[in-house]
Amino acid sequence: MDCVDRPCSHRRAIRNGVLKKRKSVKLYYKHFRESQVFDIPPGWSVLEALRASGIRHASVCGGRGRCTTCRVKVGEGMEHLLQPSSSEAGVLKRISAPDDVRLACQLHPAVSLEITPLLPATAAPVDGLSGPGYVQGQERKVVIMFIDIRESTKLAEHKLPFDVVFILNQFFSEMADTLEDTGGHYAQFNGDGLMALYGLESDLQEASVQALQGVQQMMRRLEILNQRLSVELHQPLRMGIGIHCGDAIVGQMGPPKTPIVTALGDNVNIAARLEAMTKEFGAELVVSLETVSAAEIDFSAFPRHEVDVRGRETQIGVYAVEDSKSLPVPAI
Ligand code: FES
Known part of the structure; x- marks a missing residue:
């Protein structure tokens, strides 16, 4: 979420220090008929990994966990994920998201994961919180x-x-x-x-x-x-x-x-x-x-x-x- 207490660079340095011994995990990205595999370096969010790999992915609020446009459906690996934070859970609840939907910008997987984007990369703010639960499936x-x-x-x-x-x-x-x-x-x-x-x-x-x-x-x-x-x-x-x-x-x-x-x-x-x-x-x-x-x-x-x-x-x-x-x- 926002870098409120310390400069972002400081927090990132701490995070990288804490996590440097962890190995990268794989991100299996499924989009229509395409399927691609990327590495997620330790501590990176799914959104950061997608951006670093050149994949366009909706993120209207810039990764601050507010707009929900980055939401993804999680397939294999879901059972090993930590529960969403209270703020992510609150935002997901507002769109009645099912349990297997997470925010790519808030998801920092420590295990390999399969995801499918739920909104087009061109999603606008109105596509975020306005959708009722059935829109996601x-x-x-x-x-x-x-x-x-x-x-x-x-x-x-x-x-x-x-x-x-x-x-x-x-x-x-x-x-x-x-x-x-x-x-x-x-x-x-x-x-x-x-x-x-x-x-x-x-x-x-x-x-x-x-x-x-x-x-x-x-x-x-x-x-x-x-x-x-x-x-x-x-x-x-x-x-x-x-x-x-x-x-x-x-x-x-x-x-x-x-x-x-x-x-x-x-x-x-x-x-x-x-x-x-x-x-x-x-x-x-x-x-x-x-x-x-x-x-x-x-x-x-x-x-x-x-x-x-x-x-x-x-x-x-x-x-x-x-x-x-x-x-x-x-x-x-
Ligand atoms: S980019 Fe807005 S909630 Fe993730």
Whole structure:
């Protein structure tokens, strides 16, 4: 931390004197597909070792343990590290960092260590303390929603590229506004559909209700959009939505300059398959029994099915909803 009591050079000299008998340890640095190995001289911090090796690493506060932008995920060697100091622990707590995340500027390993940087070297102050815990990567319960435009290839057949882009952007704008209104988060885009997450800032019960409210609002907005674009559209836009909930790995992922918070795992795959089932059932929405149970909403008016889902040994219960505007959800 800061050199408060003595000049930095004095403290460094003492530290070097005390530690001169220790050997260097290795730093295994993993960044995407790259893996490099560096020596960490005795007493040096991980940040100092990276800088000395010419590796650009975020350090907005200059290594004073305040900004958290230098944070790294520690792999092998974690079990041999000393506990963080009270000031490092306090800063890590403010970003809800998991136990295997440490500040590179405060970490002086005496054993070889594997680390992965968590923020790009270009991280700004706002990237530091502002990130909630799930940004660094967490397993947590979320509601996963997949939305897909039906027969989008036909839309492209009848339109100029400019018109297709215009129509799709109108559609995605309506969906994004709905997510914002109902507490959802855009998590992936795939050309004619998107994935959204609910539950990043709410518990599973609230998130399940919000997701169902989101479906209802999306369908209403789509109806209005179809009226607005009736001249441009050969036939009204239609969409299918699949919803499931459960544990998923949530975190900020993607290319360093354009990462997004998204989710991975079996439950994400199941939600995607439920969306595909909307075509088989001729339904606007296929939602898992688990999500409906979590929402504590009576769905007995809708047909229930037991379905096979690839990757699951047992069948799962789902409800197929033909007209999502009639969902029995509380008004927003
Ligand atoms: S560089 Fe700011 S906390 Fe490490």
